[in-house]
Amino acid sequence: MGDDHALYLDKYQRISLEHSFVLYQWGLHPEEMRDEFVTPVKDILAKRVGFRCSNPACRKPTSGPQEDSTKSINIGVAAHITAASSDGPRYNPALSSDVRKDVTNGIWLCQSCAKLIDNDESRYPIEVLQHWKAIGESAALRALENRSGPEDEELLFLRLEQLMQDLLEEIRKDLAAHPLGREFVTLSKRWSYWAKGNELVYYFEDHTELDNKLRILLNYGLIRDITSNSNAKHYVFTEAFVRYFGV
Ligand SMILES: [Zn+2]
Numbered sequence: 001m002g003d004d005h006a007l008y009l010d011k012y013q014r015i016s017l018e019h020s021f022v023l024y025q026w027g028l029h030p031e032e033m034r035d036e037f038v039t040p041v042k043d044i045l046a047k048r049v050g051f052r053c054s055n056p057a058c059r060k061p062t063s064g065p066q067e068d069s070t071k072s073i074n075i076g077v078a079a080h081i082t083a084a085s086s087d088g089p090r091y092n093p094a095l096s097s098d099v100r101k102d103v104t105n106g107i108w109l110c111q112s113c114a115k116l117i118d119n120d121e122s123r124y125p126i127e128v129l130q131h132w133k134a135i136g137e138s139a140a141l142r143a144l145e146n147r148s149g150p151e152d153e154e155l156l157f158l159r160l161e162q163l164m165q166d167l168l169e170e171i172r173k174d175l176a177a178h179p180l181g182r183e184f185v186t187l188s189k190r191w192s193y194w195a196k197g198n199e200l201v202y203y204f205e206d207h208t209e210l211d212n213k214l215r216i217l218l219n220y221g222l223i224r225d226i227t228s229n230s231n232a233k234h235y236v237f238t239e240a241f242v243r244y245f246g247v
Helices: 003-025 041-048 111-118 125-144 150-163 164-177 210-219 241-244
Strands: 063-065 072-074 076-080 106-110 183-187 200-203 223-225 233-238
Touching: 041 076, 041 106, 041 125, 063 150, 076 111, 106 111, 106 150, 111 210, 125 150, 150 164, 150 210, 164 200, 183 210, 200 241, 210 233
Parallel strands: 183 200
Antiparallel strands: 063 072, 076 106, 183 233, 223 233
């Protein structure tokens, strides 16, 4: 982190301190104030994920050069997992002020992801953010060590969940009902098709850009194309893909 980055955070803190002072002047109780992170905590949060957004579907770098060669840009935010004040998202009144501003209650995100998690509390509950934080840190460590493995697989699946949630949701249900099902076909509801009886079916009408979604799964080696001389496209799920659904 450059000096300029530290200056940026210091300025933020100064604003926060001035804000606190105004609240005191208004006679508000300290508990009603925000439990902001101090600069070293923000610094640690950013460094633990290599200055990348912790949202596995984003992973955007949050630090880079400014035009001025002596300065750097920061678009990262040390977001609170449970809110800094009682009117904020995911607020937990049981926590002490110290715990609320502790590094364990922070997650490093880019500005747009920080906004996203605060605007949709039900989609991004505490458990999801803690999970993001854990895999963000683990990905940073693995990148440092130049390793790849199961963690990267987990990141991949989280990314896929964002790209084709509808399709994965249907596959999840199908595999739960047919744990031995591996073969599937893609069809239009307007076509007549003689099923062999053991294949799962996904309809173009139910999933936008179904071919593109399957192309991505093929690229990642999660399905294989076994179309022979039939009109309908036939595929099979690989065992790695099936395992992801807990089957
Ligand atoms: Zn982000």
